[in-house]
Amino acid sequence: MPRFVGRDVPLARLTDTLDHPPAVVLVEGEAGIGKTRLVTEWLDAHPGRRTLLTACPPFRQPHTLGPIVDAVRRATGSVRSLRLSDLAGVLRPLFPEWAEHLPPAPEPLEDLTAARHRLFRAWLELLGALNVDTLIVEDAHWADEATLEFLLFLTARHPPAGPSLVVTYRPEDVPAGSLLPRLSSRQGSGPARAALTLEPLDVAGTAGLVSSMFGDGHISEAFAEFLHQHTEGVPLAVEESVRLLRHRGDVVRRGDGEWARRSLAELQVPAMIRDSVLERSQRLGPEARRILDAAAVLGEPVDEALLSTVAGLDGQDTADAFEEVISLRLLTEGDRHRLAFRHALTARAVYDALVPTRRRHLHLRAGRALESARPLPVARLARHFREANAVPEWIRYTEAAVDLAVEALDVTPAVAALNDLLTEAGLEAAVDLAERGRLGARLATLAIRREQIDQRHRTVIATLRGILDGGGIDVRHEAEIRYGLGRLLVRVRAADEGRAELERAADQLVHEPGARASIMAYLAWPLTSTWPARRHRMWLHRATMILPMVREQHHVIELVGMLAAARLFLGDEQGWAVAATLSTEGTTARERREIAGARSNIGAAAIVWGDYAEARRQLDLGREVSLTEEQGWPLMLILGMRVELDLISGAWPGLREKAGALAEADDPDGPINLDVARVLGALRALDGDLDGGEAILRRALDHATANDQFTASIALAAEVGRVRLARRDPAGAIEVTDGPMRRLEAKGVWVWGTEIGPVRAQALAAAGEPAELARLVAAFTDGLDGCPAPAPRAALAACQAFLSETSGEFALAAAGFERAVTAFGALPRPLDSLLAREGAGRCLIAAGDPGRGLAVLGEVFRDLTELGARADADRVAGRLRRDGVEVPRPWRGGRRGYGDQLSPREREVVRLVVAGHTNRQIAAALSRSPKTVSSQLNSAMRKLGVTSRTALAVAVVQSESGLTD
Structure with a gap:
């Protein structure tokens, strides 16, 4: 292997940052610049670290949390011996083969934000049980959204906890709207951070790299400058070009021992790595070339058995072929004896050179071979059958991948996969209208669950419109598509057009009274449209009339809350009577979520009316449910309304800190x-x-x-x-x-x-x-x-x-x-x-x-x-x-101190500590950050002369320390 040159400074920064765990290091650079080599050098120098290493594959539709899942599978064969809490039950959909050794799956949470937070906490617990101190994620530009959200979760924890994180990526390949840039934008008092940008080697670095490939022989200045000019100092390009030159015999050793090119005038070194790879691959025998083609189609590290199956080889010739591709360094052997290309560019060069008919044939063979794998790799199967144009299998495994993504609360890849399926050229001829309508309805249903507004919404809107314009789908699926289309149009600020679609859906959804009433209640909602009040009142009347037909309790709660608040926002006093019928307790997580949302809406309406006591009551009820159910929404909404209510009603002491x-x-x-x-x-x-x-x-x-x-x-x-x-x-x-x-x-x-x-x-x-x-x-x-x-x-x-x-x-x-x-x-x-x-x-x-x-x-x-x-x-x-009236000048000094007495804010924290609450629970209850609560608790303990929470409780009970003031 060539010597590691020109990277002393970034390696030192990487080492220094990771010596202060938990740390976050981002390594960016173009393809072939040496990101993986930098990480490898650090790993070799720290053999005692418990490291989890994974790479994100360049799949069209990545599998939810796939890189982390694969890394954990490689790290341990079973979780039987791990000490895991009941929280780990949420990992069952991701590790079906470990289901019998994982706790039972908890009751689902309808709030995606809360459910995703719970899933990430379970992941953090699993990594802790595996004693992972460093998580390395390579090629993060290809990561799925859920993986990136998990990385953000790790980097945003206060106080810092969990493993250190190293992320490598190519900035030029980060897609628009990716969450990856947020990793580098996080600031504040989090973990130790470093952002490393690897630059190309200079001429001296290029010469040093080439020299190491020739036994540290001296490299002519002209040769080094020539290579640097044509490779721009990218280490992989330098390596591949030198290997090509050596195989051609275009590099000679002069009498003085210096290595140089044979002829400056005649030699043309390829500017693209692809040319180098293809020329070397052409020297392979037919069996070895079939293995190389199969590896390019599979697109990820695989074992020899799968490669042989996809390549259609067996016997002694297969062993010789493997030896041939490895000896030419086109494939390398990694962990668990799996083979892969040294670089994604190498794989792409081979893949692009395949004749289309052979490429489709190999994808079909890969799909058939992977159908026997367990657990079933549905995302990979969908990809292979898509590229093979095997439509029934493509649809079946796409939907299976969608099911898994939805179970893992990752709607984005599910939406992208269904959208790709429905927009594929020629699909209409292979799929009947009923199936197209069913898939379109599912796409519409999932698309409105995506919280982030981006170009994907407009893409899905175009797809749904195309299905409707094509006609021929049944009324039920048409109504469901119109409902989703209408909600998406409202989100992208085509509100009038969106509400027109929703009105049509409301008239079509006769088979679903709950969904129909929800649409009507949405159309009655006056806060987000330009409609006059009378139009909202018309839909309010229709929703009220259909409410008795709704049977599902969670729908009833949702509708009662929306209709009560809508009446109040429209100035109708009858809204209070409707609000009084709202259920106070829910038997399921979804019912409790709807109760929290309803309370927040009625609380907001009470603020508008000026009934501030009722507003506080409703918001406190909603906050209590949100805290119990770990509902990220509407907790932040409720807390925001509470501080707004404090502003309006003059409860200003400590309000700036609370809002901050x-x-x-x-x-x-x-x-x-x-x-x-x-x-x-x-x-x-x-x-x-x-x-x-x-x-x-x-x-x-x-x-x-x-x-x-x-x-x-x-x-x-x-x-x-x-x-x-x-x-x-x-x-x-x-x-x-x-x-x-x-x-x-x-x-x-x-x-x-x-x-x-x-x-x-x-x-x-x-x-x-x-x-x-x-x-x-x-x-x-x-x-x-x-x-x-x-x-x-x-x-x-x-x-x-x-x-x-x-x-x-x-x-x-x-x-x-x-x-x-x-x-x-x-x-x-x-x-x-x-x-x-x-x-x-x-x-x-x-x-x-x-x-x-x-x-x-x-x-x-x-x-x-x-x-x-x-x-x-x-x-x-x-x-x-x-007017001649003397007015005293008010004191304009800083905030008055409390000396050795507890401040009002500290007294609030101490009361909750004595009641047995954790810092995080106190932070949520008082609308403060955990860091602020910790600081106030430490200050209170210092003033009371105690060093533990237990001693604090005893001191308070014995003396009350002014807490009853």
Whole structure:
């Protein structure tokens, strides 16, 4: 083997990083650059490490977690002796041959995020039981999505746990939308990290590599420069080119012992590795060439028996043929005596050179040979029968691979495989319409389970449309396809077109009342469309009528929750009566998931109405179920609404830290938690940082607008409008609230006007636009006719007061603001109440009662200061000073310390520790990161002079340490 040259620095970095486990090392570089050799050199230097090594094969549709599964199978023949918890039962679909030695499979979780998290925890446990300290994944550009998600799971754990990770990949072959770039984008206090980029060798490195292939003989400078020029210093290209030159006899040794080319003018060294491989392979005998062809078709390391079968060889000639291909270094022997090409490029060169008819024949032989393997390699079988154009077998094994992927909660390869199947040229002639309709319906059903929005959605949309346009499929499958197509169109922001498909599906799905009612409830949902309220109400009525026909309890729970919330979001008081019928307990995981989702929706509606006690009750019930069932969704949604509710209702102590912990816990590359962003931006602006606050709010508003999240855009536009009013920029406030306000008016759902109404009214008043303000108040008044929701009615009172003030009716305006003060205070919304009180004081002064007006403003200043609304307090103080009133300057120091006493945040943590909760459970309960909880717990233990959780509990019980304050 050639000497390892030119890689001392990356090898040292790899070694140093892995010496601080658990570490993450990413090694990137083009094909043939030496990534595998770098890893091999490290392995050879660390024989004591317990390493799991795997490579991702270049399959068209990779098998879910296939590389990790194969590596574990190679590492151990059985899990009988491993100490595994019940959690390991989720691994059964991936290791059917070990089923009898694995715990029973747990009850399925409908929430894909929670189920995938549980699966990854089981994988981590299995790796721990195998004592794996380093996981090496090569060719990760070919990894399936589930494998990449697992690698992200390993790198994102806080505190770091599990094996170190080494990942090699070719950046030029990373597909669009791949999760792989997130591995390198992860930042923060995670494991030790290094990102290594292997560059081509320079001329000196090229000479050193070639020299090692000639017994360390001296290489002429011209020869080294020539090789470097034509191979660009890529080590594999250098090796292959030199081997070709040697076999041709085009390299000679001069009398002075220097190796050189025979002729500078006549020799043409191939620029592509393919030419080198093909020329060497042509020197093989016919049997050896058949083995090489079979290896190229199989495309992965295999044993001699399978290679012989696919090649159609037996007897002594076979042994000689194997020796021949190995001696020419076209195939190499790896672990468990399996043979493979040294590099993927070599295999591709041989594969591409095959005559198409021979290639199809070899794929068919490979498929037939693999049908006897156990466990059945369905993804590989689907690939081989596809390439062999054996349609029935291709369909059968594709569906089997889809089943496995779905069992492993990896919908992406399942969708891709079915889509490829349905778009294959010539498939229509081989598959009848009923089968095509069935496959299309399955594709539609699976596609809507994919959470990530990318080009695959548009590809599937085109496929489903093609099936529908072709006609001839039965009504049931057509309805299921239209349902999936409609949901996908809505996701890619073709909402009107998508809802049209859903309307047609709702009328066709007469055989499925549960699915039909779900579609109708979805169409009744008013939060994500441009439809007017009356159209939503029509579908709400139809869904309500069909609800008694639904038998499945999980569907009933889902529908009751959606219909109750939809009524409330439409301003219909009857929604509360519907909500009261919602089941409080579920007997299955799916029922409990639906209960959690329903509680979150009703809680959100309660916030809109202004019933904050009910909102907290519903959200707490949903959070409890989500925590019990490990539901990633809707837990983060619920926690986001809870901090938003704290902002609205004035529960500000510790709110910035709570919201910050939620933001920290969120996926940095995932969608923005708009509720959390609103809280963080608003608090920053309230504290006086108008630029910083607006930047956060504006980014969130742009995201909400781009993703058609209408209700969020209303609240965020209102917050940005507040900031611009604080800058005395009413025109800017009008501009930012204009779009959301127009949509609200067109939709006719004024129950959502609480946030945006007063801000826009104040902006119109400040800009001197009384006619537009009068129109706003009239529309708001008409829109709330018959709707007793207290929050929007309080907002309407404030808008009416601004109109009176603009009209010069200051006494009437002061009385109107006082009505708003009372209404906001009853909710409670203390900030809005104080701002209305400020309006009352301002109008009293304008009405000729300065003494009373200034007294009111003084009280407002005091209360705003106590609340923590620094920017608003400063504005009121400025008005008071201009009118000759002395106002004390508030303390602007840093956060007040607690000395050796526990802070309120520390007391919360200690209470839960005493109750027996773990740090992770405490973090979830308090909406903080585990790292924050650990820091607060350590601080509390230091203050109480204890060194263990047990001692902490004893100290608290004995002295209570102020916990009952």
